[in-house]
Amino acid sequence: MDKIDRILEKYGHQRSRIIQILNDIQKLQTYLRRDALEHVSRRLHIPLSRLYSLATFYSAFSLKPRGKHLVTVCMGTACHVRGAPAVLSRLEDRLKIKPGETTTDDEYTLKTVNCLGACALAPIVVVDEEYHGQTTADKVERLLAGYEKPKAKN
Amino acid sequence: MIKITVTINGRKVKAQKGATVLEIAQASGIRIPTLCHHKDLSPYGGCRLCIVEVKGTRNPLTACTLVAEHGMVVKTDTERVRKLRRATLQLILSEHPNACLVCEREGDCNNFQECIKKSAVTFGCKSCPKNNECELQDLARELGIKDIPFEFRYRNLEPQRNDPFFDRDYNLCVLCGRCVRVCEEIRHASTLEFHHRGPDTMVGTAFDLPHLESGCQFCGACVDVCPTGALRDRFSRYDRPPDRKMRTTCLLCNMGCAIDLNVAGDKVTCTTPHRSQICVRGRFGIAPLVHHPKRITKPLVKKEHGLVEVEWDEALDFAAQKLREHHNRTGMLLSSQLTSEAIDRAYSLCDRSKAVIAVPAAPVEGLTPLQFRKIERNAAFIVINTDLVADYPVLLLGLRRKFKDSKKFIVINALAHATDRYADTVLNPKPGTAHEVLDALVGTRTRRVPKKCGITADEIDGARCLLKDRPCYVLYDVANFALARPVKSVKRLCLSAIPNGLKICRMGFDRTPDQLLSSDRIDCLYLVGSAPFLRRKYQTVIVQDSFLPGFDFDVFLPAATFVELDGTMVDIEGKKKRVHRAVEPAGRSRSDEWIFGRLAQAMSMKPGKKKKRKMAKSKPMPRIHTSRAYPLQLIVRENTHLYRGRPLSSLLTGFQRLRRDRSAWFNERTARKYNLHDGALAKIANHEISFELPVRISQEVPDGAVLIFAHPSLSRIKDQRVRLECSKS
Numbered sequence: 001m002d003k004i005d006r007i008l009e010k011y012g013h014q015r016s017r018i019i020q021i022l023n024d025i026q027k028l029q030t031y032l033r034r035d036a037l038e039h040v041s042r043r044l045h046i047p048l049s050r051l052y053s054l055a056t057f058y059s060a061f062s063l064k065p066r067g068k069h070l071v072t073v074c075m076g077t078a079c080h081v082r083g084a085p086a087v088l089s090r091l092e093d094r095l096k097i098k099p100g101e102t103t104t105d106d107e108y109t110l111k112t113v114n115c116l117g118a119c120a121l122a123p124i125v126v127v128d129e130e131y132h133g134q135t136t137a138d139k140v141e142r143l144l145a146g147y148e149k150p151k152a153k154n
Numbered sequence: 155m156i157k158i159t160v161t162i163n164g165r166k167v168k169a170q171k172g173a174t175v176l177e178i179a180q181a182s183g184i185r186i187p188t189l190c191h192h193k194d195l196s197p198y199g200g201c202r203l204c205i206v207e208v209k210g211t212r213n214p215l216t217a218c219t220l221v222a223e224h225g226m227v228v229k230t231d232t233e234r235v236r237k238l239r240r241a242t243l244q245l246i247l248s249e250h251p252n253a254c255l256v257c258e259r260e261g262d263c264n265n266f267q268e269c270i271k272k273s274a275v276t277f278g279c280k281s282c283p284k285n286n287e288c289e290l291q292d293l294a295r296e297l298g299i300k301d302i303p304f305e306f307r308y309r310n311l312e313p314q315r316n317d318p319f320f321d322r323d324y325n326l327c328v329l330c331g332r333c334v335r336v337c338e339e340i341r342h343a344s345t346l347e348f349h350h351r352g353p354d355t356m357v358g359t360a361f362d363l364p365h366l367e368s369g370c371q372f373c374g375a376c377v378d379v380c381p382t383g384a385l386r387d388r389f390s391r392y393d394r395p396p397d398r399k400m401r402t403t404c405l406l407c408n409m410g411c412a413i414d415l416n417v418a419g420d421k422v423t424c425t426t427p428h429r430s431q432i433c434v435r436g437r438f439g440i441a442p443l444v445h446h447p448k449r450i451t452k453p454l455v456k457k458e459h460g461l462v463e464v465e466w467d468e469a470l471d472f473a474a475q476k477l478r479e480h481h482n483r484t485g486m487l488l489s490s491q492l493t494s495e496a497i498d499r500a501y502s503l504c505d506r507s508k509a510v511i512a513v514p515a516a517p518v519e520g521l522t523p524l525q526f527r528k529i530e531r532n533a534a535f536i537v538i539n540t541d542l543v544a545d546y547p548v549l550l551l552g553l554r555r556k557f558k559d560s561k562k563f564i565v566i567n568a569l570a571h572a573t574d575r576y577a578d579t580v581l582n583p584k585p586g587t588a589h590e591v592l593d594a595l596v597g598t599r600t601r602r603v604p605k606k607c608g609i610t611a612d613e614i615d616g617a618r619c620l621l622k623d624r625p626c627y628v629l630y631d632v633a634n635f636a637l638a639r640p641v642k643s644v645k646r647l648c649l650s651a652i653p654n655g656l657k658i659c660r661m662g663f664d665r666t667p668d669q670l671l672s673s674d675r676i677d678c679l680y681l682v683g684s685a686p687f688l689r690r691k692y693q694t695v696i697v698q699d700s701f702l703p704g705f706d707f708d709v710f711l712p713a714a715t716f717v718e719l720d721g722t723m724v725d726i727e728g729k730k731k732r733v734h735r736a737v738e739p740a741g742r743s744r745s746d747e748w749i750f751g752r753l754a755q756a757m758s759m760k761p762g763k764k765k766k767r768k769m770a771k772s773k774p775m776p777r778i779h780t781s782r783a784y785p786l787q788l789i790v791r792e793n794t795h796l797y798r799g800r801p802l803s804s805l806l807t808g809f810q811r812l813r814r815d816r817s818a819w820f821n822e823r824t825a826r827k828y829n830l831h832d833g834a835l836a837k838i839a840n841h842e843i844s845f846e847l848p849v850r851i852s853q854e855v856p857d858g859a860v861l862i863f864a865h866p867s868l869s870r871i872k873d874q875r876v877r878l879e880c881s882k883s
Contacts, residue, residue, distance in 0.1 A: 034361060037360075045575075047338075047344030047345075047347070047360075048360035048361075048368075048369075049344055049345060049346060049347035049349075049359055049360040049368070050344060050347055051360070052347065052349055052359075052360035052361055053347040053348055053349045056349040056350045056351070057348075057349070057350065057351045059351075063361075
């Protein structure tokens with residue numbers, strides 16, 4: 001909770017900056033925990049129901065624990081036309097999870113979005129804020145391997 | 155005010171600047187269909203049914219959010235908007251069980267099937283609790299919806315029936331957002347909010363918690379504004395729409411809120427607020443009490459082989475004879491939850507039979523009318539030992555509405571409770587030290603706060619900053635706190651939850667209930683709406699009530715509830731308010747006024763001299779200081795959820811779940827220390843008192859304390875230390 005207080009401090013306890021505050025808390029804890037939201041609600045006098053409303057409205061927020069790596073597949077029109085469904089189904093097969101779920105070893109969370117605004121790079125997959133353009137189903141294996149390497153070394 | 159002229163449907167209408175097109179149209183009798191709009195709530199523009207065509211704009215605009223301008227030309231009923239409205243409503247209905255709305259055999263069905271309303275799942279209007287009261291039905295009829303060209307999407311959600319008082323079936327919700335807005339804007343509770351997005355949008359509480367755990371006050375405001383059957387009062391679910399609405403005054407507390415009794419035939423189906431706000435007691439407490447299955451509506455007399463149902467005359471003669479026999483040795487325990495007239499009659503009956511009278515009221519000198527108007531602007535309120543949210547919600551709403559952001563709230567209370575949310579500063583001193591904290595805050599003698607209070611000087615300084623240059627008021631329930639001596643710099647606003655409190659204070663009474671029950675001179679006890687613990691046997695016990703007491707008695711006189719009689723009551727401001735009869739008294743019950751009158755006749759004694767009474771005062775029990783033998787601090791809080799001296803929780807399960815007031819409340823840490831768990835029976839005692847209550851674990855209570863709710867027989871217990879004798883699971 002000290003860390004959360006520091007985040008609130010950073011934004012000057014301003015209610016209007018709640019989105020940034022929630023974003024920072026999510027970065028800290030990988031997801032929005034209920035006790036964290038209750039704490040923010042008490043400190044900033046924002047009803048808990050409002051915070052829950054915000055947290056469920058924006059798909060960037062998650063109320064469930066997320067894995068170490070967040071894999072986001074764009075399913076926008078351009079990506080869809082250029083083969084995003086195949087990429088997604090390969091990812092589902094490989095990670096054995098559906099969009100919105102987390103692997104049992106807490107390594108990956110799979111998510112879909114509806115457009116990232118980078119249609120020139122379609123189909124696009126984002127892993128931990130790194131953008132991988134022109135992905136195909138065959139490239140999925142190599143893409144994931146890049147994130148598994150450090151784990152193999154350990 | 156600047157006036158503007160607007161042309162609606164070719165008619166020139168004058169209006170005030172700043173009014174919306176919808177308001178102007180409604181004021182001049184032009185109908186615009188609406189769904190999400192509600193006159194008391196902020197405009198929302200969500201349902202898109204109020205669209206109108208405005209000259210000079212390309213697309214139709216929503217009338218509820220459109221502020222009128224001078225010279226605006228508006229058309230509300232063109233073919234284009236009619237078509238758009240129909241399509242919009244069809245889209246709304248495609249997510250709402252609509253089979254009955256567009257059924258061509260609707261008329262036939264009405265004649266044969268009335269009772270399927272009782273089915274568990276609502277699949278159409280005929281099985282909906284709000285059939286014939288539904289705004290969607292009216293709109294579909296008005297806009298002439300004959301078919302729905304869209305695929306029906308049933309949300310398939312489980313109806314929520316775990317909370318007390320009302321059911322929620324979000325399969326019927328049309329997301330108009332009225333409940334969300336009323337909860338936030340009018341009730342300031344913000345329990346309900348939209349969550350998720352797009353087609354998954356739904357109304358609910360944070361984390362989908364049950365309402366009981368999400369800070370809901372169960373005021374029922376959301377139920378009253380819901381246009382569909384999504385939110386529905388459980389008690390009146392299966393009743394037909396009311397034939398008439400009777401305005402009356404709620405007698406369950408001292409606020410005297412105006413309520414409308416919804417009456418169907420001879421049944422009060424539910425109570426709704428009359429142009430204002432009410433609380434859980436008035437909204438969900440009255441109708442189930444009137445039609446309670448355990449209510450006794452016939453006179454009973456105890457004979458050799460038990461209780462026998464008798465005629466009124468016999469019961470009255472019997473009671474009158476007993477009162478004559480025990481002339482001078484009778485004690486009457488009178489609930490103040492009667493009409494003013496009944497109280498007057500009770501006093502004159504006591505004068506006649508020389509009985510002593512006791513009223514369960516906190517004995518306060520100078521309980522003055524609360525003068526709402528005289529409270530100055532940008533006032534600071536110091537709320538002491540009083541939970542405004544639970545006990546005086548309507549008063550809190552009034553203060554918040556009147557003073558908006560100009561006021562400041564400082565809460566001083568050993569308990570942490572819902573009022574803290576609305577406070578600017580909360581001071582949680584150790585139990586029983588509120589006086590010292592108040593002295594440090596506003597007193598002139600000392601500015602230091604004693605160590606035993608557990609409050610730091612910084613906290614006091616912070617609170618004192620808020621008081622600077624503001625007129626300061628202390629606000630407290632006289633049963634929970636007493637201002638030892640007047641403080642010059644602050645004004646007092648005394649609250650009392652007992653109805654007719656001011657009248658009782660003026661009339662006085664001979665004994666406190668505690669004194670009456672421990673007096674040896676009393677042989678005959680006359681209990682009018684009170685069910686205390688009796689400490690000994692009496693020769694005669696006369697009970698005048700709606701429910702049977704838990705002890706032996708000789709005669710039972712069934713009293714009518716306050717919706718079954720005419721009269722007046724005196725509210726917290728000292729105003730007289732009328733109580734109206736909505737239905738005939740149930741069974742053979744009669745109003746208290748009638749019973750007192752007939753008893754006086756039957757006694758055939760001369761009317762006694764009018765006795766002048768003062769307020770009796772109980773000596774408080776001596777305070778124990780040894781904390782080693784008695785490690786727990788006992789906090790007694792006034793119970794404001796009463797019906798004729800009985801906790802509402804003992805009569806209605808909803809109130810039992812809402813606030814378990816017949817429990818001893820412990821903090822989690824204290825409970826762990828003594829190995830107590832929720833629901834276990836705990837015996838709490840010191841050398842004078844002893845009682846056994848189920849345990850409730852609550853974060854509201856501080857560590858090392860135990861909270862109980864006041865009972866008429868426990869009036870002397872204040873600031874006591876106790877210990878836990880034993881506990882059983």
